[in-house]
Amino acid sequence: MTDVTVLGGGIIGMTAAIRLQQRGARVTVVCAAGTLETVSAVAAAVWYPTHTDPEPRVRRWVERSYAEFLGQAEAGVPGVLLRRTRMLVRADPPWWAPPGTTTTAHDLRFTAPLTEMDRYLPWLHDRIVASGGRFVRRRVEDPAELLDRSAAVVNATGLAAPDPDLYPVRGQLVLVTNPGLDESIRDEDNPAGITYVHPRRRDTVLGGTFEPDRTDLEPDPRQRAAIIDRCTALVPELRGARVLGDRVGLRPARRGGPRVEAVDGPDGRIVHAYGHGGAGMTMSWGCADEVADLVLG
Ligand SMILES: Cc1cc2nc3c(=O)[nH]c(=O)nc-3n(C[C@H](O)[C@H](O)[C@H](O)COP(=O)(O)OP(=O)(O)OC[C@H]3O[C@@H](n4cnc5c(N)ncnc54)[C@H](O)[C@@H]3O)c2cc1C
Numbered sequence: 473m474t475d476v477t478v479l480g481g482g483i484i485g486m487t488a489a490i491r492l493q494q495r496g497a498r499v500t501v502v503c504a505a506g507t508l509e510t511v512s513a514v515a516a517a518v519w520y521p522t523h524t525d526p527e528p529r530v531r532r533w534v535e536r537s538y539a540e541f542l543g544q545a546e547a548g549v550p551g552v553l554l555r556r557t558r559m560l561v562r563a564d565p566p567w568w569a570p571p572g573t574t575t576t577a578h579d580l581r582f583t584a585p586l587t588e589m590d591r592y593l594p595w596l597h598d599r600i601v602a603s604g605g606r607f608v609r610r611r612v613e614d615p616a617e618l619l620d621r622s623a624a625v626v627n628a629t630g631l632a633a634p635d636p637d638l639y640p641v642r643g644q645l646v647l648v649t650n651p652g653l654d655e656s657i658r659d660e661d662n663p664a665g666i667t668y669v670h671p672r673r674r675d676t677v678l679g680g681t682f683e684p685d686r687t688d689l690e691p692d693p694r695q696r697a698a699i700i701d702r703c704t705a706l707v708p709e710l711r712g713a714r715v716l717g718d719r720v721g722l723r724p725a726r727r728g729g730p731r732v733e734a735v736d737g738p739d740g741r742i743v744h745a746y747g748h749g750g751a752g753m754t755m756s757w758g759c760a761d762e763v764a765d766l767v768l769g
Pocket residue numbers: 479480481482483484485502503504505506510511512513514515516517518519520610611612613628629630631632633642643644645680719720721722723724745746747748749750751752753754755
C-alpha cells in the first residue's frame with residue numbers, strides 16, 4: 473500500500489485524500505488548523521466556475537465536479553443541495569454552461585450544486601477517517617519534510633503555498649434568514665459590485681466582494697450595508713431579513729490558474745494542488761482525480 477501525506481485539510485486537500493484512498497493509498501492529512509478554520513469553510517460554496525479560464529483541464533475539473541455533486545445530492549450527502557439558479561448576463565455568456573442550461577439574451581438558468589460547508593467539510597473529514605485515514609494537526613514549513621514518512625506528498629496549502637504567482641482576493645459575505653427563497657441569483661458584473669443571493673436550508677448567503685490584494689479579515693460594515701442594498705434591489709423579498717452574521721475570507725488566486733503539477737526530487741514526489749481562487753469547490757472533485765493520477769501514476 474502506498475503511503476501518501478496530504479498537506480492541507482481544506483476542500484482541495486480532503487477531496488484529493490478521498491480519491492487517493494479510493495485508489496488504495498494509505499493517507500495522512502496534515503493541517504495547521506481545524507477543518508472549519510479554513511478558507512473553504514468561509515466559501516458560499518456554490519458550483520459557479522466564475523473567474524476561471526476555459527482551458528481543457530479546468531473544463532474537465534468543473535464538469536467532473538458537477539457530476540459528482542449531482543450524485544452526492546441524490547445520495548443525500550450532508551450539506552449538498554441542488555438549487556435552480558439564474559445568472560444575469562450583461563456581456564458575453566460564460567464558457568462553462570452545464571447541461572440543461574437555458575439561455576436568453578439576459579440570463580442563464582441551470583441547476584447549481586451548493587455545499588453547506590459547516591456540514592460538508594466534517595462529512596469529508598469523517599469519510600477520510602472511516603476509510604483508515606489519519607489527521608495530524610501541525611504546521612509544516614516545507615512539504616518535502618514529509619517525504620521521510622511517505623512515498624508522495626500533496627501540497628494543498630491554498631494561499632499559504634510559497635509561490636510568487638499566488639495572491640489573495642478578499643471576499644465578504646453576509647448571512648441572513650431565508651424568507652422562503654429556493655432559487656439563487658447572481659449578477660456578477662453589476663457595476664456597483666458583484667451581487668449574489670444563495671438561499672440555503674437554514675439561511676441565505678448574500679454576496680459579495682472581490683478585492684485583489686486586500687487582506688484584512690474584519691467584516692467591513694460599509695461593505696455589509698452595500699451588499700444588503702444590492703441584494704435587496706435584486707431580490708425584494710429579502711427586505712426585512714434578519715442579519716445572522718458576516719463571513720470574510722481570502723480566495724487563493726493565482727496568475728496562470730491553479731497549480732496542479734508533480735515535481736520529483738531526490739526524496740520523492742510532491743504534487744502541488746493550490747491556487748483555485750474563487751472556484752475551489754467548483755473544481756474540487758475533478759481536480760482531485762487529477763491529483764490522484766499524478767500521485768499514483
Ligand atoms: C467569500 C468567499 C466565497 C467563495 N465562494 C465560492 C463559491 O461559491 N464556489 C467555489 O467554488 N469557491 C468559492 N470560494 C473559493 C474557495 O473557498 C477556495 O477556492 C477554496 O476554499 C480553496 O481551498 P483550499 O483547500 O485550496 O484552501 P484552504 O481551504 O485555505 O485550505 C488550506 C489548508 O492548508 C492548511 N495549511 C496552510 N498552510 C499550512 C502549513 N504551513 N502547514 C500545515 N497546513 C497548512 C490549512 O490549515 C488548510 O487546512 C469562495 C471563497 C471566499 C473567500
